[in-house]
Amino acid sequence: MKTLGLELKMMLRGGRTVAAAAVFALVMVLSGVSSYYGNLQGDREKNQVAHAERERWLHQSGKDAHQAAHYSIYAFRPGAPMHTLDPGILPFVGQAVWLEPHWQNDMIYRPLQEAEPFQRMGIADPARFLVEFGPLLVFLVAFGATAADRETGIMRLALGAARRPAPYVWGKWGAVTLFSSATLLLPSLLIGLGALATAPSVDGLMRLLAWLGTFSVYFATLAAIGVVVCLNARTARLGFAVLLGLWAVLAFVAPRAASSAANQITPLPSYAEVKLEMEREAPIYWSAQTGEAQTRIIMKRYGVARREDLPVDLRGALIDYNERRSHGVFDRILGGFYRRVAEQDRTFAAQAWMSPAVGAQALSGALAGSDFAHQLDFITSAERYRRNLVNRMNGLLLTAQSKSSTYKVNGITAGDDDFRKVPEFTYAGPSIALAFASIGSALAYLLVWLGGGLALLAWTTRRIHP
Amino acid sequence: MNDRTILDIQGVTKSFRKSKAVDTLDLRIGSGEIYALLGPNGAGKTTTINMVLGFIEPSSGTILVDGLNVAENPIKARSRIAYLPEMVALYPTLTGIENLHYFALLAGKDLDEPTCRQLLAEAGLQTNAHDRRAGDYSKGMRQKVGVAVAKAKDASLLLFDEPTSGLDPSASSEFYAMLRDLAGKGMAILQTTHDIWRVHEAATHIGILRAGVLVEEIDPRSTTPADLERIYVNRLAA
Numbered sequence: 001m002k003t004l005g006l007e008l009k010m011m012l013r014g015g016r017t018v019a020a021a022a023v024f025a026l027v028m029v030l031s032g033v034s035s036y037y038g039n040l041q042g043d044r045e046k047n048q049v050a051h052a053e054r055e056r057w058l059h060q061s062g063k064d065a066h067q068a069a070h071y072s073i074y075a076f077r078p079g080a081p082m083h084t085l086d087p088g089i090l091p092f093v094g095q096a097v098w099l100e101p102h103w104q105n106d107m108i109y110r111p112l113q114e115a116e117p118f119q120r121m122g123i124a125d126p127a128r129f130l131v132e133f134g135p136l137l138v139f140l141v142a143f144g145a146t147a148a149d150r151e152t153g154i155m156r157l158a159l160g161a162a163r164r165p166a167p168y169v170w171g172k173w174g175a176v177t178l179f180s181s182a183t184l185l186l187p188s189l190l191i192g193l194g195a196l197a198t199a200p201s202v203d204g205l206m207r208l209l210a211w212l213g214t215f216s217v218y219f220a221t222l223a224a225i226g227v228v229v230c231l232n233a234r235t236a237r238l239g240f241a242v243l244l245g246l247w248a249v250l251a252f253v254a255p256r257a258a259s260s261a262a263n264q265i266t267p268l269p270s271y272a273e274v275k276l277e278m279e280r281e282a283p284i285y286w287s288a289q290t291g292e293a294q295t296r297i298i299m300k301r302y303g304v305a306r307r308e309d310l311p312v313d314l315r316g317a318l319i320d321y322n323e324r325r326s327h328g329v330f331d332r333i334l335g336g337f338y339r340r341v342a343e344q345d346r347t348f349a350a351q352a353w354m355s356p357a358v359g360a361q362a363l364s365g366a367l368a369g370s371d372f373a374h375q376l377d378f379i380t381s382a383e384r385y386r387r388n389l390v391n392r393m394n395g396l397l398l399t400a401q402s403k404s405s406t407y408k409v410n411g412i413t414a415g416d417d418d419f420r421k422v423p424e425f426t427y428a429g430p431s432i433a434l435a436f437a438s439i440g441s442a443l444a445y446l447l448v449w450l451g452g453g454l455a456l457l458a459w460t461t462r463r464i465h466p
Numbered sequence: 467m468n469d470r471t472i473l474d475i476q477g478v479t480k481s482f483r484k485s486k487a488v489d490t491l492d493l494r495i496g497s498g499e500i501y502a503l504l505g506p507n508g509a510g511k512t513t514t515i516n517m518v519l520g521f522i523e524p525s526s527g528t529i530l531v532d533g534l535n536v537a538e539n540p541i542k543a544r545s546r547i548a549y550l551p552e553m554v555a556l557y558p559t560l561t562g563i564e565n566l567h568y569f570a571l572l573a574g575k576d577l578d579e580p581t582c583r584q585l586l587a588e589a590g591l592q593t594n595a596h597d598r599r600a601g602d603y604s605k606g607m608r609q610k611v612g613v614a615v616a617k618a619k620d621a622s623l624l625l626f627d628e629p630t631s632g633l634d635p636s637a638s639s640e641f642y643a644m645l646r647d648l649a650g651k652g653m654a655i656l657q658t659t660h661d662i663w664r665v666h667e668a669a670t671h672i673g674i675l676r677a678g679v680l681v682e683e684i685d686p687r688s689t690t691p692a693d694l695e696r697i698y699v700n701r702l703a704a
Contacts, residue, residue: 013559153555160549
């Protein structure tokens with residue numbers, strides 16, 4: 001592998017290659033730093049508001065338990081260190097959810113609403129820059145390392161001297177891979193470690209290493225493609241044109257085609273229809289007629305013939321009945337919608353056969369914990385907390401001493417002690433296992449792409465001639 | 467002919483579409499022999515070298531290098547060959563030493579720095595040029611690095627494609643002295659050239675190639691340079 005060292009020396013001495021690498025590294029640093037401070041500020045604000053929210057909940061003063069549940073609280077999705085490297089869908093989806101009775105609310109406060117111009121341009125996202133523009137650097141480096149060899153006659157001397165062409169070809173590939181990966185991933189490693197230092201965890205470190213490994217495989221694949229194209233193209237100009245075309249197809253066309261294919265294979269229902277269906281099946285308000293019917297169900301449940309004989313407060317029982325009934329509706333309709341979105345993401349990941357960029361994009365978001373599967377994990381956790389909170393408040397209504405057999409507010413049924421008994425909302429996030437479970441196919445395809453690239457290199461070593 | 471045949475070209479023909487670049491070529495070179503292939507541009511000299519190297523396949527016929535069939539074992543056969551192209555191109559950002567080290571590594575030789583310096587010096591490259599980047603080298607200096615690369619491979623067959631083209635008389639003279647030295651060490655050498663006068667001094671065998679056909683083989687010891695030139699001109703005019 002001493003040829004590798006000399007190849008790297010050539011790259012480091014090549015002014016154009018170093019200049020291009022410096023520009024790419026600078027953009028990576030800028031986007032990483034911008035993302036890092038954006039996340040840091042976002043997390044600080046979320047922590048402050050979450051703390052204020054908790055204080056507001058604790059000191060809301062005694063009131064009707066159901067009103068207290070409506071007084072409720074926001075749950076914020078905490079940031080994770082890896083969100084700095086790949087914010088994924090997070091800028092486009094909410095960061096907080098209002099937890100209240102009767103309804104599973106949508107998440108609100110999208111970071112993109114208050115992003116700085118650089119972030120709104122999209123290149124503030126290091127992962128996106130790596131997926132879309134990383135191939136350009138890899139191809140430029142591959143071109144610089146190999147394309148001139150044929151036209152200058154160096155390839156003739158090299159292959160004439162070589163006992164086997166393999167060290168020549170593999171040396172080029174190794175150097176292009178190492179140089180490109182170091183240029184693009186060293187800034188990522190430093191930014192990632194910096195972000196991790198704010199919230200150190202083994203899972204975070206594993207995610208960072210797996211993320212860097214994913215992009216190393218991505219760049220190694222692209223390096224193989226770049227070297228194969230340059231070594232086989234009859235002229236450097238032809239090789240350059242082919243590489244530019246491949247960049248456009250692999251980094252821009254294929255991911256969009258994969259997205260369209262995922263939408264065709266796993267279409268999503270209209271979200272407006274989903275909400276209408278939820279409102280139809282679990283209405284927030286019910287008619288007198290429905291109320292009567294539900295009262296009869298409750299009386300039957302408690303085995304009494306008259307309302308006055310109910311051992312619980314009727315209003316509390318009705319609210320509790322409807323609340324618990326809505327859970328099933330939400331799980332079925334909204335949960336079904338969410339499961340469909342997650343399935344569409346998996347379908348997208350399975351289109352990684354179209355381009356390694358699709359695989360890298362899917363894996364990056366999943367490993368960073370910024371894909372929909374991780375968002376759904378938070379939504380599920382927040383919803384579980386909401387149900388516990390509301391059920392607990394409803395439980396106070398049911399067992400209120402001043403229970404009533406008519407539907408009416410019975411004064412103060414919840415106080416400070418009751419509020420304190422509701423634990424604070426915390427969210428740790430799932431382990432890295434969720435990432436691999438949701439996009440295993442993307443990993444498999446990315447490795448197949450690498451295998452294919454290496455097979456093409458091996459084929460090139462057999463047929464290469466000046 | 468030497469007892470040990472290193473290069474054996476048997477009835478080789480190479481056709482490109484309807485034209486024959488090389489036509490039924492038979493040629494043998496033994497250990498310690500220098501075979502000079504003369505011929506005008508387009509006579510098939512470089513095509514012959516490309517076929518020996520396995521860069522292109524003959525349309526028919528067989529090429530054996532040290533007994534190895536090039537068509538069947540191109541990589542093994544190439545491991546016995548050192549090659550110096552007409553225009554030696556080096557990596558311009560590497561020094562002479564580093565270029566030699568790189569190409570020697572490809573040849574399977576991991577040379578240390580003193581050995582690299584020795585090889586470059588033997589090839590005639592001035593010591594003060596060893597650590598300069600090859601981007602500043604003249605053609606003659608690049609040629610010397612190429613010779614050092616060929617020597618480093620320690621091959622049994624050396625192929626030189628118009629090696630003195632563009633060299634000044636002094637460099638050309640140095641080159642042929644080195645060629646004789648290599649042949650003296652038992653290497654078989656095939657070179658293509660237009661330089662009739664130098665060839666007469668150095669070669670042990672001379673072949674004239676015209677339109678892909680080996681039209682004459684000459685023993686330089688039995689002719690004068692002037693006779694050789696006359697034969698060559700007549701053969702081309704025929």
